[in-house]
Amino acid sequence: MKYIDIHGHVNFPDYDADREAVFARAKDAGVGMIIIGTDLESSKRAIELAEKHDDVWATVGVHPTDDVAAVFDYDSFKKLAEHPKVVAIGECGLDYFHPKSMSGANIDLGAQRELFLKHISLANEINKPLMLHVRNGVGSANGGAYQEAVAILKQHSKVRANFHFFAGTMEDARAILEIGGMVSFTGVVTFARSYDDLIKNIPPDRMMSETDCPFVSPTPYRGKRNEPVYVVEVMKSIASIRRENEPEVAKQLLENAVSFFGLK
Numbered sequence: 382m383k384y385i386d387i388h389g390h391v392n393f394p395d396y397d398a399d400r401e402a403v404f405a406r407a408k409d410a411g412v413g414m415i416i417i418g419t420d421l422e423s424s425k426r427a428i429e430l431a432e433k434h435d436d437v438w439a440t441v442g443v444h445p446t447d448d449v450a451a452v453f454d455y456d457s458f459k460k461l462a463e464h465p466k467v468v469a470i471g472e473c474g475l476d477y478f479h480p481k482s483m484s485g486a487n488i489d490l491g492a493q494r495e496l497f498l499k500h501i502s503l504a505n506e507i508n509k510p511l512m513l514h515v516r517n518g519v520g521s522a523n524g525g526a527y528q529e530a531v532a533i534l535k536q537h538s539k540v541r542a543n544f545h546f547f548a549g550t551m552e553d554a555r556a557i558l559e560i561g562g563m564v565s566f567t568g569v570v571t572f573a574r575s576y577d578d579l580i581k582n583i584p585p586d587r588m589m590s591e592t593d594c595p596f597v598s599p600t601p602y603r604g605k606r607n608e609p610v611y612v613v614e615v616m617k618s619i620a621s622i623r624r625e626n627e628p629e630v631a632k633q634l635l636e637n638a639v640s641f642f643g644l645k
């Protein structure tokens with residue numbers, strides 16, 4: 382393994398037609414991956430896929446806004462979370478950006494916090510890190526989802542957290558770093574220059590690489606379905622923005638993930 386995509390959804394139906402080819406392309410390029418659960422079914426599916434492939438791991442959890450009807454049954458998730466290939470709890474967290482869920486229902490911020498707290502309890506109990514989905518709102522009193530997530534973690538979490546698809550401010554990043562958190566960047570960094578200052582200023586041992594596939598393909602694959610092998614483009618952009626050489630950045634990003642998630 383030379384590279385790692387620490388957050389992708391190869392368990393989604395988007396890959397039903399050619400999933401094994403997607404795994405084969407990743408393997409040929411030396412790309413390992415962590416497949417992310419967003420509800421009970423997709424979490425089970427992530428574990429099944431991790432069982433069948435080397436250098437593939439899974440997380441289990443309920444996404445804060447994808448499906449507001451999804452329930453977090455603690456005992457069912459605990460059983461899944463104990464699996465040796467499960468390396469984190471999530472994705473879970475606070476999303477103040479999307480006022481409606483994918484199914485069109487209004488988002489209840491109180492319910493999001495409750496759901497987040499249940500994931501933290503489970504992570505504490507089984508001592509695995511958290512995979513967080515956090516997004517600030519725009520210009521509202523509830524704009525500061527990152528700061529609120531950090532405050533909740535400070536009070537309740539005994540484990541470390543990675544903030545996936547990090548899109549906060551440098552101030553948000555500082556608060557995360559202060560509590561021992563990590564941030565991960567997607568293919569967006571290949572085409573949106575608004576991430577450059579974050580990437581330059583966050584310490585190299587506190588960031589990781591991901592695709593969030595099937596979403597947000599990096600340049601030069603924009604508009605196509607994303608997949609884990611494209612994480613190499615994310616690494617290249619990070620190296621170019623930091624003016625560091627690619628093999629060293631790749632090695633650091635991999636080491637960060639291996640140590641943060643305890644990959645073996």
Ligand SMILES: [Zn+2]
Pocket residue numbers: 388390417472593
């Ligand atoms: Zn995701």
